[in-house]
Amino acid sequence: MIRVRASSIDRNHDAFRHIGERLLGDPTPTQASEVGFLESTGNLDSAAGEDVGRIDMILVAESLPAAADMKWCVVEIQAVYFSGREIAIEFRDIRERQGVATMPVEGRRPDYRSSGPKRLMPQLQIKVPTLRRWGKKMAILVDMAFFMSMGQMKRVEHLSNCDVVWFLADFHRQPGDELYRQEIVDEFGTTLESAIEGLAGGEAVSLEEFEVWNGMQN
Numbered sequence: 001m002i003r004v005r006a007s008s009i010d011r012n013h014d015a016f017r018h019i020g021e022r023l024l025g026d027p028t029p030t031q032a033s034e035v036g037f038l039e040s041t042g043n044l045d046s047a048a049g050e051d052v053g054r055i056d057m058i059l060v061a062e063s064l065p066a067a068a069d070m071k072w073c074v075v076e077i078q079a080v081y082f083s084g085r086e087i088a089i090e091f092r093d094i095r096e097r098q099g100v101a102t103m104p105v106e107g108r109r110p111d112y113r114s115s116g117p118k119r120l121m122p123q124l125q126i127k128v129p130t131l132r133r134w135g136k137k138m139a140i141l142v143d144m145a146f147f148m149s150m151g152q153m154k155r156v157e158h159l160s161n162c163d164v165v166w167f168l169a170d171f172h173r174q175p176g177d178e179l180y181r182q183e184i185v186d187e188f189g190t191t192l193e194s195a196i197e198g199l200a201g202g203e204a205v206s207l208e209e210f211e212v213w214n215g216m217q218n
Contacts, residue, residue, distance in 0.1 A: 084108030
């Protein structure tokens, strides 16, 4: 049983300092959240020019010469959805145990399939091609368990060849500290195409197998 305290997402958040240092060479970048990215072409749901898509976070380097071009990167933050009964049941149990976390009472579990292929993958497919044309990188901030739930991806070692860089967070406890703190424990660079393969986490079956599985053959 452990007790967990996660850092809030603000200017002093270790993850943003880490990403800023790695991608921008600046550990204290300026942050801009919920930045408009897509404009509507006009349809039943929105007027032409209306904001219909946003980027979670943009980090902008501050430590640049006065005449230098702006240096920035995109950060997408993907949480993991849960399946099962209401989360309030779990919070009540933690409160009764005086803050000590245990296994879920009602069998709640992370729903990685909804969080990855259904939510994160479309974000990459929509945003990364444009960012790639602009010569910009996308950082993806997820926890280690989320990343390990995905299929295999080809690792790109050099930053210049990456479309996206996965920054993987986990909880660690320092010696003598009873609380676990969130830290970036690994980085994993990929192309967009490899990231999509990993998020899909599977390969199409053959036509024959599909028909057998679904009772379509005589």
